[in-house]
Amino acid sequence: MNLSCQSCGAQLVVETTLRTTTCPYCAAPSVVERPPTPDRPRPTFALGFVQLPERARELARENLLRRSFWAPSSVRNASVEALRGIYVPAYLYSVLVRSEFSASIGENYTETETYTATENGRQVTRTRQVTRTEWRPLQGQHAEYVQEVLVTASSGLNNDELQHLEPFDLRQLRRYDDALIAGWIAEEPSLSQEQCLELARQEVRGHMKQRLAAFMPGDSHRELTFSTQFDNEALSVCLLPVWVLALRHDPKAPPLRFLVNGQTGAVHGKVPVSWVKVLVAVVLALLVLGALFLLFSK
Numbered sequence: 001m002n003l004s005c006q007s008c009g010a011q012l013v014v015e016t017t018l019r020t021t022t023c024p025y026c027a028a029p030s031v032v033e034r035p036p037t038p039d040r041p042r043p044t045f046a047l048g049f050v051q052l053p054e055r056a057r058e059l060a061r062e063n064l065l066r067r068s069f070w071a072p073s074s075v076r077n078a079s080v081e082a083l084r085g086i087y088v089p090a091y092l093y094s095v096l097v098r099s100e101f102s103a104s105i106g107e108n109y110t111e112t113e114t115y116t117a118t119e120n121g122r123q124v125t126r127t128r129q130v131t132r133t134e135w136r137p138l139q140g141q142h143a144e145y146v147q148e149v150l151v152t153a154s155s156g157l158n159n160d161e162l163q164h165l166e167p168f169d170l171r172q173l174r175r176y177d178d179a180l181i182a183g184w185i186a187e188e189p190s191l192s193q194e195q196c197l198e199l200a201r202q203e204v205r206g207h208m209k210q211r212l213a214a215f216m217p218g219d220s221h222r223e224l225t226f227s228t229q230f231d232n233e234a235l236s237v238c239l240l241p242v243w244v245l246a247l248r249h250d251p252k253a254p255p256l257r258f259l260v261n262g263q264t265g266a267v268h269g270k271v272p273v274s275w276v277k278v279l280v281a282v283v284l285a286l287l288v289l290g291a292l293f294l295l296f297s298k
Helices: 053-067 159-165 193-215 275-297
Strands: 002-004 011-013 020-022 029-031 084-119 122-152 220-247 256-261 267-269
Touching (some): 053 220, 053 256, 084 193, 122 159, 122 193, 159 256, 159 267
Antiparallel strands (some): 002 011, 084 122, 084 220, 256 267
C-alpha cells in the first residue's frame, strides 16, 4: 500500500500487515487509514506501553541469562538491543454462557465397622469408624456471563504465548486513537475473526469446566459432563503492548522469541538445551565420582 508522508511528502510503501510506519527521510510517524473489513475491523481499544525500552531490555537480559546456562553459546551471547515494541492485535471477547450439566454427586457419611484382628496369638473383635460415599445423580443448568477473555489475532504471536504474558490490566484500556500508536510498530489482525472466535470459545469451555466443577454440591463428584450454548457474543479488536526479541541461533531451527509484557513486565521465552554441554557435564560428573571412589576405596 502506498502512503504519502504528511510531513515531507515522500511516497512510502507500507506492508499490508502493518498499521504504522516511520518515514525514513524525516522520521515522522504515520498511521495507515485502511477501510475496515469483516476480518480486519478497526481497533476499538488499546493499552499503552508502561515498560520503557531500557527496563524491557533489562528484563529480557535477566531472563535470558537465568535460563541460558545449558543453552548454546549463540543464545547465551545474544544481544537484547534488537528488542522491539509492537502493538499486537488481539480480540477482547465476552459472552453469556448457558450450560446443561449432569454428574454423580458424592455425599460422605461415617459408620462403625466391626473387624477381627490377631493380638498375642488370639482373635479379638474391634470396631473402627469408616467413611463411605453415597452417590446420587444430579442434572441442572448454569448460566454465567464471561468477559475480558483475550485471544490473539496475530499469526506471529500464538495464543499460548499470549496466555503466558497475561494478565494485562484491562482497567487501563483506552479507546483507540491513532496518536496512541504513532511511532510504534502496530500489526493488523492476520487471523480471521472466525478463527479468533473459535479460540475464545475453546478458552471459555475450559473456564466453564473449572467453574462447573467448583459449582458441584456435595463432598465430591464424578462423571461431570456438560454442553454449552453461547449467547450475546461480543468481539472487539484490542491492541496490546508487547516487547519482542527474536533470536536466530540455528539456520535450521525456527527463531527463539523472548516476549515482555509492555504493561506489567512479565517475561516469556523458551531456551533450547545444548546437548553437548549436558554431555560434557555428565562426563565430568562421572570422572569426579570415579576419582572419589578410587580415593576412598584405598
